[in-house]
Amino acid sequence: MTNATRLGLPALTALVVGGIIGSGIFSLPQNMAEGAGAGAILIAWAITFVGMLTLTRIFQWLSTSRPDIDDGVYGYAREGFGRYLGFNAAWGYWISAWIGSTGYLVVMFSALGSFAALSFFGDGTTLPALLCELAVLWLVHSFVLRGVQSAALTNFVVTVAKIVPIGLFIVCAALMFRVDVFRIDFWGSAALGSVTDQVKNTMLYTVWVFLGIESATVYASRARNMVDVSRATFLGFIITMLLLVCVSVLSLGIVPQHELAAMKNPSMAQVLAAAVGPWGAALINIGLIVSVAGALLAWTMLAAEMLYLASRGERNTAPSLFGRVNARGTPAPALWLTNVLVSGLLLIAYLNASGYNALIQLATSMALIPYLLCAGFSLQQAMHAPQPSTARIGLTALGSAYGVWLIYAAGLKFLLLSMILYAPGLLFFLWARRERGEPVFANRGEQLAAGVVLVLAVTAVVAMLSGKLAL
DSSP: OOGGGSBOHHHHHHHHHHHHSSSHHHHHHHHHHTTOOHHHHHHHHHHHHHHHHHHHHHHHHHHHHOTTOOSHHHHHHHHHHHHHHHHHHHHHHHHHHHHHHHHHHHHHHHHHTTSGGGGGGTTTTSHHHHHHHHHHHHHHHHHHTTOHHHHHHHHHHHHHHHHHHHHHHHHHHHHHOOHHHHHTTTTOOGGGOOHHHHHHHHHHHHHHTTTTTTHHHHTGGGBSOHHHHHHHHHHHHHHHHHHHHHHHHHHTTTSOHHHHHTOOSSHHHHHHHHHHOHHHHHHHHHHHHHHHHHHHHHHHHHHHHHHHHHHSSTTOSSOGGGGOOOTTSOOHHHHHHHHHHHHHHHHHHHHHTOOHHHHHHHHHHHHHHHHHHHHHHHHHHHHTSSSOOHHHHHHHHHHHHHHHHHHHHHOHHHHHHHHHHHTTHHHHHHHHHHHHTOOSOSSHHHHHHHHHHHHHHHHHHHHHHTTSOOO
């Protein structure tokens, strides 16, 4: 790959923003209001700002202090915690990405179903929606097969296009904002629980809308230089934080929290309709379709890239089959497996009428452990640096604490559900170890980690069969 064909700062920043700004922002007003009042939402955003800024700074620091690691989340976890946990970071991130892609397709056709002429798409889980979702998925698949560089340039254009309707929403909402509406049930009703419970209720959604903050590090091996990776990560965080907070908070000044919580998604369309009339809903639904198309492209690329990174080279921990690229540099085998699984999940969503919220909560839970492992690796690096910095140690410790908090806030339910999806990864890990003719586990710690995953997965399956656990 020549320097001219490598990804520069604009393309990398667009990958971060394009990966983060997908469907989540369009459903954010209802998602946040569903479990919290305005006061708790403000606290949740404050925690999210500090936590995600910390993770952003961690990814920035790692990209410049360890330029030898050019495979992002997977590389950091592998370097810090060994082959098996490194593999699981890649596995969890990969699954999170393709489940998220499934959610994007469902919400895209749910938005199309809001138009009278296309009402047969319903909430995105009808048979016509399923058939069209599959057609769109494999169209994107064929496009990405033509090369990551051309897909990244298209993503840049789509990212710019998707910000326009969001910006218009923010302007209209700011002009129509009413303080008296914002103050209604400011700390939430008794049914929502304590403020602490309300803040916890929002955490999976705040993490979901920020998934992709590490996108630039995933493409580090394709970047012109690591400085661009660092800058793109920070720029992407600032841009998306401003957009997300404005959409979430300003909506509470247009529609009272209890009405917002009951809205159909994409709730952003309903909020703008309440502010300016029906044309507002149509505009946002069109914006959502454009945005989700771009996010689907970005996450299709990210999912395939993560599996490819874990499978390539002499330190692979996933089967080498998925570490191959086609003549245009696209990891084709990884892309094929990813989109076959997305197709299967779309079919399951149709048969079980699993909507957008259920899919994104599961996708988010799969990303929590990879984030925690990256933060833990950065803490290791800070503590064992030749000249340890107290500020750096404090930053990385805070990032690690935030990672633990996210798993706690998500709750035991999603931890168990995620283990069901982590457990099959052991078969892929065994496949890769057998290919290399090496022992499966390097030490007792890896054996213990695998045992914990399997025990929790079995516990979750038993709980689901007995009706005690459900998505």
